[in-house]
Amino acid sequence: MKKLWNIFFNGIINENPTLRLVIGMCAPLAVTTTVANGFWMGVAVIFVLTASNILISALRKIVPDQIRIPIFVVVIATFTTVADLSLKAIQPDIHAKLGVFVPLIVVNCIILARAEAFASKNNVLDSAVDGMGMAIGFTLALILLATIREVLGNGTWWGIRVLPAGFEPAIVMILPPGAFVCLGYLLGGLNLLTGKTGEN
Amino acid sequence: MADKNILLSEGELLVSSSPHIRAEETVDWLMWQVVIALLPAAISSVYFFGFRSLFLMVLGVATAVLTEAAVEKALGKEITIKDGSAAVTGLLLAFNVPANAPWWLVVLGAIFAIAVVKQTFGGLGYNFVNPALTARAFLLAAWPQYLAGNFPLPLDTITGATPLAILDGTAAGTLPSYLDLFLGNVGGVLGETSALALLVGGLYLIWQKVIDWRTPVAFIGTVAVLSWAFGGNGGLFTGDPLYHVLAGGLMLGAFFMATDYVTSPVTPKGRLGFGVGCGIITVLIRLWGGYPEGVSYSILLMNLLVPFLERWTVPRVYGTKSAQA
Amino acid sequence: MQYLAIIIGGVLVNNYIFSRFLGLCPFWGVSKQVETATGMSMAVVFVMVIASAVTWIVNKYLLVSFGLQYMQTIVFILVIAALVQLVEMVILKVSPVLYQALGIYLPLITTNCAVLGVALLNISEDYGFLESIVNGAASAIGWSLAIILFASIRERWAFADIPPSMRGFPIAIVATGLMSIAFFGFQGLFRGILF
DSSP states (O other): OHHHHHHHHHHHTTTOTTTTSOOSOHHHHHSTTSHHHHHHHHHHHHHHHHHHHHHHHHTTTTSOGGGHHHHHHHHHHHHHHHHHHHHHHHOHHHHHHHGGGTGGGGGOHHHHHHIIIIITTSOHHHHHHHHHHHHHHHHHHHHHHHHHHHHHHHSEETTEEOSOTTOOOOGGGGSHHHHHHHHHHHHHHHHHHHTOOOOO | OHHHHHHTTOSSSOOOOSSOOOTTOOHHHHHHHHHHHHHHHHHHHHHHHOHHHHHHHHHHHHHHHHHHHHHHHHTTOOOOGGGSHHHHHHHHHHHTSOTTSOHHHHHHHHHIIIIIIIGGGTSTTTOSSOHHHHHHHHHHHHOHHHHSSOEEOTTSSSEEOOHHHHHHTSSOSOOOOHHHHHHTOSOSOTTTSOHHHHHHHHHHHHHTTSSOTHHHHHHHHHHHHHHHHHSOSSSTTOSOHHHHHHSTTHHHIIIIITTOTTTSOSSHHHHHHHHHHHHHHHHHHHHHSSSSOOHHHHHHHHHHHHHHHHHHHOOOOTTOSSOOO | OHHHHHHHIIIIITOTTTTSOOSHHHHHHTOSSHHHHHHHHHHHHHHHHHHHHHHHHHIIIIIITTTOGGGHHHHHHHHHHHHHHHHHHHHHHHOHHHHHHHTTTHHHHTTOHHHHHHHHHHHHTTOOHHHHHHHHHHHHHHHHHHHHHHHHHHHHGGGSOOOGGGTTHHHHHHHHHHHHHHHGGGTTTTTTTTO
């Protein structure tokens, strides 16, 4: 049980794909204009990553090594399509705002990386927990970034006004420069907290 | 100064820049020359826009200097506020906001310029875009209500359209006369309106060999030619070049921003190319862009091309076939 | 005229890096030197143009004809993956020199979301065949412009005294933000004339 908890929290804290490994960064920057967008993007990724990890782990003994990558891609693309169509049915407005970034989950490095590095080598339960942990880590990172951007850029959180009416929102925060600058300092701040330093 | 300037041309080749910096010319000396050169524009700004203008300028300078000191202290670096570069950045930022801008706009802009654009990248000599202009563009994207649209009119308490906005057709109003444009008796941000005052300061800097004549001459010349060629409604070469040269932020940009040591090329040819490029983008934005004025964006975009301008224009080393940087 | 609008839009106004957030992983990953950034750029232009053409044909004559649009994501990613393999083999056969220049970048391109992104955007924008190709080329050139400029700037701060916790990704991301501020100058360019 302890092992499962470790696998689960690994994706949220130590190896958070967005904030620690810094991979698959297109969606985190593109969809975090509002918390709601970030949350639903996260939900889609939780579904795709968990489901693909489970299936790839289940198939790991029968898939020939040489053609494993194409098979992983087909599995991931199938679940991405399911997520895309489901989101369109459940949340049509959000789906329209997320645009191409839902189908683009298929080329998100996080998913293929977990398939290759974890699911193809571990049992189904561990792989499911790993996928869920990673995807929840991704979702929390998106909500964090979206919170900063939506509050400063619009004065609201998930559409609810949180700053007084006198506050004049910095629109730039929900525009591309705000996304980049905000994420850059967020990562820098985390490095400062954890004592990690990089190279130039 | 010597070592500071070499930093700008790091790489295998040491490019000697023109004007050559004499040994006794320190960063402090250069920056105080720039402050002196900005004084006429600052004074005319106070004359036309009142003491609010002076307040914003002092606020910009103070915030920039304090931010520089605070960030350097936090990072455990040597405090370099005495070199005057932060003060110049703060003053130039204040020059880029209108007199009716709220005080916090200037404060946030100065913090952004120094902490984000300059110190995050390693301090003086390492920022790749002009701090004051980047901060201005950031403020414009954040609070367009204060930096686009109507600006305070001189010697008056009401706001009105800027000359370029009227010319652009995005705002109604009568075009001011050339004399008003030249003296600065028009609406605009604090430091840009008086072509005369900026020209006096700019010529002083050229005379003192603080800046190279190439950049402003190429910049202003290109704007004049292109606005003459394409700026008219009656076909080619029916535009009004004098109007385009005197209006907006061209004088301020060409003499004081495009000549920034850190973010412009060190090679003479590179400086010419930099000025021409700024001129082309300025006219592109003024005539066909989404903003009435394009001077600040043109300089920022050319800042991004500086490494290439230097690569392409380094003098050939004697005995080698082609220069490499 | 509509081609000019697509070109200006793809290269400057709606730049894939500074405005659309597509292809960021290789943008930060292979931008340490101008030379490698240029090699990657050529490979991306090459693949994005071909991918735009092929996915357009596949969409029109396979997916739409048989009512299989819901298979778009799966089919497109397979087409792109196969295409990259094919391009790699053809280049190896035709020009070993070009292969040496592009070879190491090609496998990375399958997961470059700019390629699948442009294929999907071509369809959602309802572009015709030629428009799709022009859009593929313009978007790729815009991406290339961004990465080459970024690499040249990045080379300059190799010796800078950047605060330790900002080194690596954080500084690269902040720098991208500052570049995107400069690219705001192109917002609204030729609006009412081309767009």
